[in-house]
Amino acid sequence: MLEVRDLRKAFAGFVAVGGVSLTVETRQIAAVIGPNGAGKSTLFNLITGHIMPDGGRVLLDGRDITGAAPHRICRMGIGRSFQRTNIFARLSVFENVQAAFLAHRGRGANFWARSEDFYRDETAGLLASIGLDAHADAIAGTLSYGNQKQLELGIALASDPEVLLLDEPTAGMSATETRETMQLLRRIAGERGLTLLFTEHDMEVVFTIAAKIAVLHQGHLLAEGTPAEMRSDPEVRRVYLGEH
Ligand SMILES: Nc1ncnc2c1ncn2[C@@H]1O[C@H](COP(=O)(O)OP(=O)(O)OP(=O)(O)O)[C@@H](O)[C@H]1O
Ligand SMILES: [Mg+2]
Incomplete structure (x- = not known):
């Protein structure tokens, strides 16, 4: 449903997203995780047209939408929420x-x-x-x-939307609010047949509801796979999960 190919963005020479490729299947719930500054929000902004990529492609259901204006991308079926409301x-x-x-x-x-x-x-x-x-x-x-x-x-x-991108949907919430919100998201995604891609720092949330997890580190994809695969990936444990 959503495919990102070798997407890149540098800010004044600083590589925020350095060639990221990622696919999200129709109706899949997928998470992008990674430490602060890993490039998660930038990746979302590149997908939704809020930032122009330096290179790479964004495909929605096979259609090239790279660099289209945000309102057009929204009309084509990608909805989003922001890290700050x-x-x-x-x-x-x-x-x-x-x-x-x-x-x-x-x-x-x-x-x-x-x-x-x-x-x-x-x-x-x-x-x-x-x-x-x-x-x-x-x-x-x-x-x-x-x-x-x-x-x-x-x-x-x-x-x-057909695809919903949520940038830290539970940031700043209490543990109870977080649980309720994730249950709500899972229900809404099921009812509407949504494809969901979200970022989140709360690992319990990520490992509970995501079917697929992509780990970003310093603008690069470190690993991607099922929650179980990510939990047992030594590289992921070392640079990321170890910190939590
Ligand atoms: N407009 C910009 N100009 C310059 N640098 C930027 C800009 N936007 C992001 N960056 C830098 O790019 C890197 C990635 O930022 P980004 O916001 O994508 O990270 P993130 O993974 O979303 O982090 P967080 O978990 O804190 O939300 C950071 O080092 C950030 O300072
Ligand atoms: Mg962010």
Whole structure:
């Protein structure tokens, strides 16, 4: 479903991603792990068009999408969330998701209708499915950090993605919030048939839900395989797992 071939990016000579190749199968849940600065966020930004690669290819379902603008890549079916939340802090939870539906699906023929009348049912349905319905009227900026990350997931889902890239979806969450969020993600991915690629520092989370793990180290792919293979890989243990 998603294939990255020899992707590279340097910032002023510093190689952040130095020729990474990776595939994620349709409906697979895959994780990219690695120490701080390994290049995980940069890799995601290269895939979603937020950063232009210096070289290499990104293929979505066989189609070359390398270097396309972020909104076009989103339209082609790759949704994402960011390491730092990317919500409208002054809008309500409902309005944030509604705005995402509007941005993705447009106004159709109802050009003169008021924005607040669009996609109300879809918004309510999506909020219920991610367990945020009780907070629909809350101002997004006042939500707990965990709920803000959940909202960001809702915004990403409003673009109806086939592939979802999540950059540290549980960063800053308590252990309980983390567990709940990962269960939610697994359920949503199953229900919607999503292909999921995420980064995460919490190894318990990674080893519980990822079917495939890619280990990045200093911009290079150190190893990739099943959780069991990664656990027993001496190189991975040495440079990464040993630190935890
Ligand atoms: N815009 C930029 N300009 C210069 N250097 C950058 C830029 N973005 C990232 N880097 C550098 O590239 C390297 C990889 O950064 P990146 O954010 O991709 O790492 P990461 O694996 O996501 O780390 P973390 O786990 O801390 O989120 C780091 O050394 C970082 O300082
Ligand atoms: Mg990062």
